[in-house]
Amino acid sequence: DTAVSQTPKYLVTQMGNDKSIKCEQNLGHDTMYWYKQDSKKFLKIMFSYNNKELIINETVPNRFSPKSPDKAHLNLHINSLELGDSAVYFCASSLRDRPYEQYFGPGTRLTVT
Amino acid sequence: AQSVTQPDIHITVSEGASLELRCNYSYGATPYLFWYVQSPGQGLQLLLKYFSGDTLVQGIKGFEAEFKRSQSSFNLRKPSVHWSDAAEYFCAVSPITGGGNKLTFGTGTQLKVEL
Numbered sequence: 235d236t237a238v239s240q241t242p243k244y245l246v247t248q249m250g251n252d253k254s255i256k257c258e259q260n261l262g263h264d265t266m267y268w269y270k271q272d273s274k275k276f277l278k279i280m281f282s283y284n285n286k287e288l289i290i291n292e293t294v295p296n297r298f299s300p301k302s303p304d305k306a307h308l309n310l311h312i313n314s315l316e317l318g319d320s321a322v323y324f325c326a327s328s329l330r331d332r333p334y335e336q337y338f339g340p341g342t343r344l345t346v347t
Numbered sequence: 348a349q350s351v352t353q354p355d356i357h358i359t360v361s362e363g364a365s366l367e368l369r370c371n372y373s374y375g376a377t378p379y380l381f382w383y384v385q386s387p388g389q390g391l392q393l394l395l396k397y398f399s400g401d402t403l404v405q406g407i408k409g410f411e412a413e414f415k416r417s418q419s420s421f422n423l424r425k426p427s428v429h430w431s432d433a434a435e436y437f438c439a440v441s442p443i444t445g446g447g448n449k450l451t452f453g454t455g456t457q458l459k460v461e462l
Contacts, residue, residue: 238390275435277391277452290449324390334379334441336450338390 237261238339240325246345247315255310255342257325265289265333266308267326268300271341277324283308284330312344320346349374351438351453359459360428368423368456370438378440380421381450382412385435394436397421408432433460 238259247253259266267290268280281300282290288300297313312319325339352371360366372378379398383391395406402414412423421438438453 275455275457277437277455279449282449326390334381334396334450335393336391338383338392340388340390 238325238327238337240323240339240342242342243340244343244345246347248347249315249317251315252311252313253315253344254312255323255325255344257308257310257339259306259325259327259337259339261327261337263327263329263337264305265328265330266302266305267328267336268308268310269324269326269338271322271324273321281308281310315344315346317346320344349378349440349442349451351440351451353436353438353453353456355456356454357457357459359461361461362430363427366423366425366428366432366458368436368438368458370421370423370453372419372421372438372440374419374440374442376443377416378442380412380414381439381441382406382410382421382423383437383439383452384408385437385455387434391437394423428458428460430460430462433458 241256265284267282271277280294283302285305286302299311302308322341322343324341326336328336350373381396382394385391394410397404397414405411435455437455439450441450
């Protein structure tokens with residue numbers, strides 16, 4: 235049973251396109267996160283949602299828009315993709331009162347050509 | 348601003364040898380401290396965490412880490428490395444109060460294990 239799942243695993247697209255990455259967790263957690271890992275493996279938080287409410291929004295271009303239809307799902311939509319968006323995007327989840335114990339998904343490798 | 352430094356980008360050890368991965372943090376007060384492991388093509392898995400109390404913490408897969416307040420360090424150790432330990436290791440910190448749910452990660456140390 236997959237705890238945190240992401241789709242797709244790989245995404246190759248051209249500049250200017252709009253794409254979405256989906257994340258689902260079946261751990262009963264109420265907080266979810268999106269991280270970006272660049273080519274140098276540096277991992278940085280982008281967003282965090284608790285019960286569908288945005289609680290962390292780091293300095294991320296407006297082209298990135300997270301959407302949480304319910305507390306088990308957190309999707310990431312990216313408009314007008316740029317070359318610099320190429321990275322691995324990780325979804326994670328936790329309980330709100332245990333934010334330090336985050337469970338990560340397998341990642342989505344996005345390549346923008 | 349808080350930061351995490353992992354001075355070793357790559358480390359190579361022989362199977363069966365001991366391992367120590369270094370981590371230093373910069374923060375106004377002692378934060379929560381973590382080590383995560385990322386196997387190739389996988390997400391991150393929590394190895395161990397330090398909140399307070401005993402400065403030597405045990406984790407999964409035979410790993411342990413020691414918190415040294417005077418050195419602002421939280422080094423990861425394993426007495427005997429197995430080939431399956433080859434992976435990327437990330438140190439991370441989180442504020443005890445404030446800061447929301449934010450984890451700040453170091454840049455990682457890639458561990459290679461020679462057979």
